[in-house]
Amino acid sequence: MSDRSNENGSRSRSGGNGGGNQRGGNQRGGNRGGNQRGGNPRGGNQRGGGSVAGGQRQRRPRISGARIVAYDVLRDVVERDAYANLALAARIREARLDGRDAALATELAAGTLRALGRLDRVIELAANRPADEIDPRTLNVLRIGAHQLLSMRTAAHAAVHESVELQRLVGNERAAGFVNGVLREIGRSTNEEWDARIADTAKGPDDALAVRTSHPAWVVRALRDALRAEGRDAELEALLEADNASPRVNLALLEGAGITAEELALVEPDAIDAVGPSVIGLELTGGDPGRAIAGAEERAGIPSGLLRVQDQGSQLAALALVRATPVAEGERWLDLCAGPGGKTAILAAEAAVESATVRANEVSDHRADLVRDSVTGVDAVAPGVVKVVSHDGRDHEAFGCGRDTHELYDRILVDAPCSGLGALRRRPEARWRKQPSDLPELTALQSELIDAAVAHLKPGGVLAYVTCSPHLAETRVGVDRALKRHSGLRELDAKRAVRAASRLGESLELPGDHLSAQLWPHRHDTDAMFVSLLSRE
Numbered sequence: 001m002s003d004r005s006n007e008n009g010s011r012s013r014s015g016g017n018g019g020g021n022q023r024g025g026n027q028r029g030g031n032r033g034g035n036q037r038g039g040n041p042r043g044g045n046q047r048g049g050g051s052v053a054g055g056q057r058q059r060r061p062r063i064s065g066a067r068i069v070a071y072d073v074l075r076d077v078v079e080r081d082a083y084a085n086l087a088l089a090a091r092i093r094e095a096r097l098d099g100r101d102a103a104l105a106t107e108l109a110a111g112t113l114r115a116l117g118r119l120d121r122v123i124e125l126a127a128n129r130p131a132d133e134i135d136p137r138t139l140n141v142l143r144i145g146a147h148q149l150l151s152m153r154t155a156a157h158a159a160v161h162e163s164v165e166l167q168r169l170v171g172n173e174r175a176a177g178f179v180n181g182v183l184r185e186i187g188r189s190t191n192e193e194w195d196a197r198i199a200d201t202a203k204g205p206d207d208a209l210a211v212r213t214s215h216p217a218w219v220v221r222a223l224r225d226a227l228r229a230e231g232r233d234a235e236l237e238a239l240l241e242a243d244n245a246s247p248r249v250n251l252a253l254l255e256g257a258g259i260t261a262e263e264l265a266l267v268e269p270d271a272i273d274a275v276g277p278s279v280i281g282l283e284l285t286g287g288d289p290g291r292a293i294a295g296a297e298e299r300a301g302i303p304s305g306l307l308r309v310q311d312q313g314s315q316l317a318a319l320a321l322v323r324a325t326p327v328a329e330g331e332r333w334l335d336l337c338a339g340p341g342g343k344t345a346i347l348a349a350e351a352a353v354e355s356a357t358v359r360a361n362e363v364s365d366h367r368a369d370l371v372r373d374s375v376t377g378v379d380a381v382a383p384g385v386v387k388v389v390s391h392d393g394r395d396h397e398a399f400g401c402g403r404d405t406h407e408l409y410d411r412i413l414v415d416a417p418c419s420g421l422g423a424l425r426r427r428p429e430a431r432w433r434k435q436p437s438d439l440p441e442l443t444a445l446q447s448e449l450i451d452a453a454v455a456h457l458k459p460g461g462v463l464a465y466v467t468c469s470p471h472l473a474e475t476r477v478g479v480d481r482a483l484k485r486h487s488g489l490r491e492l493d494a495k496r497a498v499r500a501a502s503r504l505g506e507s508l509e510l511p512g513d514h515l516s517a518q519l520w521p522h523r524h525d526t527d528a529m530f531v532s533l534l535s536r537e
């Protein structure tokens with residue numbers, strides 16, 4: 001079936017950026033904002049050539065622009081550590097794809113990246129060789145082709161034909177037969193049959209589940225542990241499946257908009273639904289979010305910047321801090337890790353009606369600018385409510401303290417840097433970049449940020465410790481350790497506060513004995529946000 005001797009060549013038939021000039025390709029797109037820290041998802045090696053979309057080639061490919069963009073994005077992410085969403089936006093712009101092709105490119109690239117673990121195992125079984133023995137460019141072509149065969153409704157002959165064409169364009173032309181053979185082999189079995197073969201060849205049940213649902217095995221174990229802490233480990237498969245579905249775009253309608261979420265849904269019945277757990281949350285029914293927001297602002301007379309894209313779990317986390325205890329006039333609030341400012345915007349809008357003020361701190365200057373952008377809408381309707389600064393959250397300056405002054409706050413949000421295991425459905429490549437070895441450094445930083453916040457919390461004040469990770473080391477263990485370190489600290493009922501911020505009220509399902517609240521994609525259709533509320537006696 002396969003032609004192994006053709007596999008490792010890296011020349012391009014065209015001599016252009018299909019592979020000839022390995023470093024001279026157009027690198028503009030994917031490297032903008034590329035995350036240079038992490039390892040490559042699934043460890044692709046670095047031999048691949050430059051951009052297809054931006055390079056020169058000798059003949060026009062007989063393949064769609066969407067597939068070329070998907071291939072370029074895959075390479076940007078796998079080989080250059082780019083963020084998929086940034087690479088996609090840049091490549092789509094560069095290739096000038098229309099809306100339909102942009103949606104196809106997004107599904108091809110994001111879907112392939114999300115499913116990488118399972119696709120690679122299927123390719124290994126079909127090719128009868130380890131994925132790391134396949135030329136990286138050919139492997140990426142196979143991944144995109146296999147994703148179309150297994151998860152999209154692409155006709156098998158079209159998926160195989162276009163993949164062979166793509167291989168001719170981007171890789172070793174002599175491996176086109178190999179691509180053809182492997183993809184035909186993949187297309188001969190159903191998904192269920194492939195899952196059975198995955199199970200038969202797995203190292204054990206956890207490996208089978210991890211590969212079938214395309215998660216690293218350590219992530220599967222961490223998610224199971226977190227569900228077990230609520231007595232809900234039976235929900236593991238539902239959670240892993242939810243991680244593999246692209247979420248609908250959610251919106252937050254901030255205080256000051258002059259209209260409720262339910263009323264706005266009546267004004268925009270074709271574009272917006274008032275569904276989801278957050279009392280200020282909405283869901284877009286489809287289409288371009290920017291256009292939907294602009295249309296809603298105009299028709300409902302909403303001041304610009306008060307209707308924003310935001311996951312409803314994040315909305316609940318920010319609102320829980322405000323709903324934890326009654327707000328007194330003139331309160332001072334602090335958002336310690338504010339970038340890019342989604343929760344700051346909610347806090348600032350709430351502060352404006354509560355006669356409170358917000359100081360928003362973010363360690364990165366660039367992300368502090370994003371916080372400034374995110375609060376322009378609130379600032380326009382309530383000038384001076386929010387101030388943005390940039391310091392390390394462990395330093396006194398973050399809290400506005402001088403050499404002889406010590407500032408205290410009524411409410412502090414520590415939305416801590418974390419592994420992000422709760423937002424895997426949003427970032428298709430993220431699960432392959434995280435390592436268990438990332439955790440000790442993160443949990444140490446989380447503890448230090450909590451300690452700094454506790455030192456600047458007024459007696460009777462409330463600290464919300466929030467992560468977009470359900471990993472117990474970053475959630476319950478971190479909170480329990482903080483309670484041990486600070487004898488004057490006690491935990492408040494975060495479940496009650498989250499329910500108070502939810503349109504579902506008491507029926508918002510938050511099982512388990514802990515006072516903290518854990519949200520889940522499969523159960524609440526939110527990111528897996530963790531919220532603990534702490535108060536100083």
Ligand SMILES: C[S@@+](CC[C@H](N)C(=O)[O-])C[C@H]1O[C@@H](n2cnc3c(N)ncnc32)[C@H](O)[C@@H]1O
Pocket residue numbers: 314336337338339340341342343344361362363364367391392393394415416417418468
């Ligand atoms: C989970 S994100 C916050 C998300 C934000 N609250 C929002 O809703 O848009 C964590 C943020 O903490 C910032 N950060 C990391 N280390 C920090 C530190 N030592 N002090 C302050 N902020 C830090 C990161 O740059 C990142 O922007």
